[in-house]
Amino acid sequence: MTTFTKFRKSLLMASSALALTGTAFAQDSTHKVDRVTPFNGVRDYRTWSVGAWGGGSGAFGPFGGPYYFNNFDLKNTGLVYGAYVKKQIFHNFGLQADFLRGQVKGTTKASQALTNIAGTPVATGGINEFTTDIDWAASVSGVFSLGSINWINKQSYIIPYVSAGAGAIAFKPTAIATDGTHTAVLNSDGSKTHRELYIPVGVGAKFNVARGVNIDLGYNVNFVNSKVFDGVNSGNKDKFSTARLGVEFALGSKKKPQLAVVNPAAQVAMDLWDRNAALKSSLEASDAQNKAAIAGLKQEIADMKTDSDGDGVPDFLDKCPNTPAGTKVDGAGCPLPTPVQVVKEKIIVTEADKKVVKDAIDNLEFDLGKATIRPTSFASLDKVASLLVEKNFSLKLAGHTDNTGSATTNMRLSKERAEAIKAYLVSKGANASRIEATGYGSMQPIASNKTAAGRQQNRRVEFTLY
DSSP: OOHHHHHHHHHHHHHHHHHHHHHHHHHHOOOOOOOOOTTSTTTTSBOEEEEEEEEEEESOOTTOOTTSOTTOOGGGOEEEEEEEEEEEEETTEEEEEEEEEEEEEEEOOTTOEEEOTTSOEEEEEEEEEEEEEEEEEEEEEEEEESSSSOSSOSSOOEEEEEEEEEEEEEEEEEEEETTOOEEEOOOTTSOSOEEEEEEEEEEEEEEEEETTEEEEEEEEEEEESOSOTTSSOOSSOOEEEEEEEEEEEEOSOTTSOBGGGOOHHHHHHHHHHHHHHHHHHHHHHHHHHHHHHHHHHHHHHHHHHOOTTOSSSOTTTOSSOSOOTTOOBOTTSOBOOOOOOOOOOOOOOOHHHHHHHHHHHHTOOBOTTSOOBOGGGHHHHHHHHHHHHHHOOOEEEEEEOOSSSOHHHHHHHHHHHHHHHHHHHHHTTOOGGGEEEEEOTTSSOSSOTTSHHHHHHHSEEEEEEO
16 A cells, blocks of 8 residues: 555545534534525625635645656645635635645655756756745635535535635745755746746535534645646646645624525525414414404394394384383384374265355356456355355365467466465355365366357366365
8 A cells, every 4th residue: 555545545534534523513513593584685694704724735636647746655745724715605606715825745756857947957866855835825716515505404514615716826846856955946037936827626525513613624736837846847737735624714793694504495495484384373363363253243243133122123223122012113112103093074065065166166257367256256156165164175276268368378367266266265264274276277178269169168267175
C-alpha cells in the first residue's frame, strides 16, 4: 500500500468520523425547524455568512498527469488556512469570496532540472522536493448546495455542495535538490513572488450543528496558471489540493433562519398544514356559531308560537293578553265588539203613494229655461212633502232636459230644477238627508228630440220613492 493510499484512507476515515459527529450533534440539538412564509423573497432569511478554516495541502489531485507526484508522503502535507464571506442568493446557490494562505510541499522525480519561467536551467543536479509558500490567494466561487431541498425530513442537517470559481494567487516556490540545496524559483525579472490566475474547484458538506452555525468540511483542487508552482518547469501547468475543516457563522438577526440550511419543501408543507389547520378552525368556529344561531332561532320560533291565553293569537302579537277562554278576538288578540242588531224597517210604497207622486210629476211646471217652479205645482208638491214626512220615505229626484242648447247648459239646468224641488220639499218639512237630487241633462231621453211633443216629454223631473 503506497503512502498516498494511506493518506487518502486516513483522510476518508477522519471525514467519516467528523460526519458522524456532526450528525449526532445535529440530531441532539434542540434548535427547532424555522417557519418562514414561502414565496416572500429572502427578507425573512439570513443570507450573509462568514467562515474560517484550517487544513492541509498536497501537490496532487484526482486528475493525474505525466509529471505528478506518485510518491506523496504524509510528511509533505502543508498547512493552509483561510476565511470567506458568502452571500446566499437562492436556497441552493450562493456566491463566496475566499481568502487563502499557507504552504504546499511535495516531491518530484530526481531527474527534474530546476529552470526559470523561460525554461532556462538555473541549477544543475536533479530536483527532489519543493516548498511553495502561498502569500495569498483570493477567489470568487459559485456554490451549489445539493441537499437543501429534502422531501424526507423537515430539516436538512447535512448539506453537500460543489463549487467552482476563479481568482488570483501569489506564491514563492523553492526547489530542493537531491543534495539538499534550496533554490528559489525566480521570475524572469529576478523576483521571487509569482502572481497568476487560478481556478478552485471543490466539493464538501456543511453540518448544521446549531442555529446559524455550520461545520464546513471540504476539498478543493486548485488549477494554477503556472508551470513552476512545484519548483520545476515540467511543461505542464500545476495544481494543488486542499482539505479543510472550518466553521461558518450566519450574520444578521438570530430570529431569522439561514437561507442555505432551510428546507423549502418543508416550508411549503408546513404553510399548507397551517392553512389547513386555520381553515379547519374557522370552519369549526363557523359551525359552532351556526349551531348556536339555529338553536337561538328555534327558541325564538317557540317563543313566537306561545299563546298563553289560548285565543289563537301568539303572545308577541297579542295586545290584549289574558282574555277569557272562548272569547272571540280580532287579529290583535282583543275581544271583538258585540254586534248591534239593526232592525231595518220595511218600506212599502202603496198605489196611493205612487199616485201622489205621479200627480206631482204631471202638474210640475217651471218657467221657460229656468229652475223656478210655477205656483200651479205647489199643491201637488205639498202632498209629496206630507207623504215623505208621514211615512219617512226617501226620494230620488232625477232632472232631465231636451237637446236644445248646449250640453253644459242642459246639465246645469236639470241639476238646478231637481235641487229646486228638493228645496221646496224641505221647506215643507221633509228630511233633506232622505232626498237625493241629480241632474242628467239630455243624456237620458225618453222620446225623440226631433218633434216638439218629444222634446216636451224629455223635459222632466222623475220622482222615485224608496
